[in-house]
Amino acid sequence: MQIEENVSLKSLNTLHLNSVSKYYIVLKSRQEIPDVIDYVKKNKLNFFVLGGGSNIILPEFYDGLTIKNEIKGVSKLKEDDSFYYIKVGAGEIWDDFVGYSVINKYYGLENLSLIPGSVGASVIQNIGAYGSEVKDCVDCVEIYDTKNNTYEIFSFKDCKFRYRNSIFKDELNRYVVISITFKLLKKENLNLSYKDIKKVITDPKLCNSMELRNCVINIRKNKLPDFNIIGNVGSFFHNPIIDKSFLDELLLKYPNIPFFKDSEDKFKVSAGWLIENIGLKGYRKNNVGTYDKQALVLVNYADATKTEILDFANYIIDKVKTVYNIRLNIEPIII
Numbered sequence: 001m002q003i004e005e006n007v008s009l010k011s012l013n014t015l016h017l018n019s020v021s022k023y024y025i026v027l028k029s030r031q032e033i034p035d036v037i038d039y040v041k042k043n044k045l046n047f048f049v050l051g052g053g054s055n056i057i058l059p060e061f062y063d064g065l066t067i068k069n070e071i072k073g074v075s076k077l078k079e080d081d082s083f084y085y086i087k088v089g090a091g092e093i094w095d096d097f098v099g100y101s102v103i104n105k106y107y108g109l110e111n112l113s114l115i116p117g118s119v120g121a122s123v124i125q126n127i128g129a130y131g132s133e134v135k136d137c138v139d140c141v142e143i144y145d146t147k148n149n150t151y152e153i154f155s156f157k158d159c160k161f162r163y164r165n166s167i168f169k170d171e172l173n174r175y176v177v178i179s180i181t182f183k184l185l186k187k188e189n190l191n192l193s194y195k196d197i198k199k200v201i202t203d204p205k206l207c208n209s210m211e212l213r214n215c216v217i218n219i220r221k222n223k224l225p226d227f228n229i230i231g232n233v234g235s236f237f238h239n240p241i242i243d244k245s246f247l248d249e250l251l252l253k254y255p256n257i258p259f260f261k262d263s264e265d266k267f268k269v270s271a272g273w274l275i276e277n278i279g280l281k282g283y284r285k286n287n288v289g290t291y292d293k294q295a296l297v298l299v300n301y302a303d304a305t306k307t308e309i310l311d312f313a314n315y316i317i318d319k320v321k322t323v324y325n326i327r328l329n330i331e332p333i334i335i
């Protein structure tokens, strides 16, 4: 077991926050996990698992052990009439796997192209984009339970997937994701429902999986900041889910508010629109701002700290609450 000390995590988080971890270890295989967790428990250390660092807000100093999950591997386990079952290590890069699936004609992940981060992280927040969520393609998840010191296989149901949420987020840091088995369609079934996609793909019959992936990549590149250039963690707030009666009230005042049916009596409203409509798109305070092409994305223009990011986020939350009486929730995980 090779534990390093005082390691900078700046290049390992897409917000580019200056952060130093007191202890740091890279995990390359499932077999290493019990010893690492045993060490953590014996030494009463805090710990957290770091994937691609694309949905996390790090402190300037982390007084514990950062476990970098680099468990790799992609293999086809089996197939039936409708699906291929592909097992993927949690440390694989998400978009590399999406590209691989499209090339191999394993269908279902096209709309989730170019989302930054690792395969393991995809199930933690049930990543979603353009009408698809990763849960739609998950068969099961292999984990290590750090509470009971056991390896387990979580079925789809065990994962308790919800909108940008799962059991892995409910009980953060209890489970180390080892691998995910995806259930990918043999037959192409493209989801072209979102307006940005419809604008580009006007004739669905002429579109295939690779074209849809390229379309999503282009839309994202045009609308979202490249974290290699400007630090960000993608969408910073969840889209709020509200009751029909409250939506009706809002519509009287704001008839243009975009809304989408969520469940029987619940509707999702666009958090980006709420922020933009009060003039805070492209708004900047010192090192932090909302992105000028997408108000839902907070960006680190220079050397922002966790405190600056959260102060700015709270400023946005307060403004939105005052104007609409809606409380926005922060999407990334705060360490």
Ligand code: NAP
Residues within 6 Å of the ligand: 127, 128, 129, 130, 131, 193, 194, 195, 196, 223, 224, 233, 234, 235, 239, 258, 260, 268, 269, 270, 271, 272, 294, 296
């Ligand atoms: P958009 O198309 O401008 O739409 C604004 C919001 O309305 C989206 O957040 C989306 O909710 C919702 N929406 C739009 N069309 C919808 C439909 N036909 N049915 C149901 N809901 C609909 O959104 P955008 O900001 O450019 O983002 C496009 C997609 O990429 C969204 O799905 C967004 O979630 C995703 N994205 C995710 C991240 C991330 O970090 N998680 C970052 C950037 C973009 P949903 O968010 O529920 O889809």
